[in-house]
Amino acid sequence: MHRIKKHLLDCNNCSTNNCFVKHCLADWIPIINLGKNCVTYKKGQIIFSENAPIFGIYFVKKGRVKIISTGVKGKMQIVRLAGEGHVLGHRGNKNELYPIGAVALDDSEICFINNDIMYDVFISNPEFTYSLMMFYSIELRKSEIRSKYLAEMNCQEKVVAALLYLQDVYGARADGTLNAKLSTKEVSQIAAISPEQVSRQLSLLKKQKFIFTDRNKIVLNQPEKLREIVGRHGLIF
Amino acid sequence: MHRIKKHLLDCNNCSTNNCFVKHCLADWIPIINLGKNCVTYKKGQIIFSENAPIFGIYFVKKGRVKIISTGVKGKMQIVRLAGEGHVLGHRGNKNELYPIGAVALDDSEICFINNDIMYDVFISNPEFTYSLMMFYSIELRKSEIRSKYLAEMNCQEKVVAALLYLQDVYGARADGTLNAKLSTKEVSQIAAISPEQVSRQLSLLKKQKFIFTDRNKIVLNQPEKLREIVGRHGLIF
DNA sequence: CGTGCTTTTGAATAGTATCAAGGCCGGTGG
């Protein structure tokens, strides 16, 4: 089912410049190399499952990942999107399970480091720990602001916010084509509304020529118009 | 308007045992003492405002704090509750303003440390930085799960979840009386629904004898029944 | 003892989810 390719890469030769491991001291890179497991996931593959124990920390070396959570009614939601250099799955308290999983959106390379060595890495590499702390701090704020949006936005605003979020996380080409190709269903999982509503709102946006879609490709023709719609909701992206 | 009392406390004599500063090396405590400002806030006082620059990190020494964010329609929401030992306001990126503020729910003592010295503190006290990183990591997960709730729960479930959240953060006495006294309006800001709905749902819960209210006091008579209502929503508290 | 704010309750309205049907597209097998 899940055919996985293992790589034994040297962090010194890694091309992902915004990886947090770059903040580690030179002496520690060989140790991390030994305790590390770099794995290639195909699009749609599960990186870790909801409600399963997490034994380490995942660094996104390449590709795109969605962090998901399935509701009691079976409705799946995307609670966060992660790209290159992002971090997944760092366990909080021992023995606590979280209803959060991660799935590859594209073919992705993820480096996994077991918790066993992480504590020593953290204590001995303050720059590394500091940068990771800042990452979590920023993501926490983003998540808090996102909570607010979900509560106060209407359908149209939620769809627009989801599009701008995609642009913020994964970027777009000069013509406005989003780098990430998501299905209507996946957009609805970000916006936290029904897929039908997403379809309706996208149609309206297309009629206004604000966006253009073809299959899973989405082009933001007039991102400034989209920003007008979400207005002064305190958008940080 | 905002009369504020300054204290010059020694972190060595501080009674708040779960303060992150306790993870600092002994040599650094005097340095932190010098760069620190311990301030007493009255109930309702603003600790820091939305969209204002934040110049340091706040540690809740005593009391209770709500982290708020006002929507474009003027609707204020409570995005997080903080108690003793919690951390507020650590700035992410420079020059980025966040639409997030903090207000004292009770008379509270908050220790403020300026960012100027914080970087050195972080780099020189890995245990401290590590514990703070873990704090943000856990809060991020909680926030993500909360986002999911807001999207999939109905009114009744949101109110119940808000009550259980209050119990989780601030605790309750043996008889189920919540330690925090919040107005209906404030509960509605946690649940992210209208105050009228909160009133309705609380009335229903009272009729079923699951809870009892008197003024701002809330008693969870049958917390197990409340947990049944939110069911298997993957509640982490 | 009034005055103003919050809470409560009811009724009307608006917005979204759900259900259902038709269309489009890709994949599969003849």
Place this chain on the structure above:
DNA sequence: CCACCGGCCTTGATACTATTCAAAAGCACG
């Protein structure tokens, strides 16, 4: 190569839930 099948997308009709508006009651305040 074409026809069929199935899944996803789209669009419309309906039902439901929550918001909004409104009014009366409770409570704290001076």
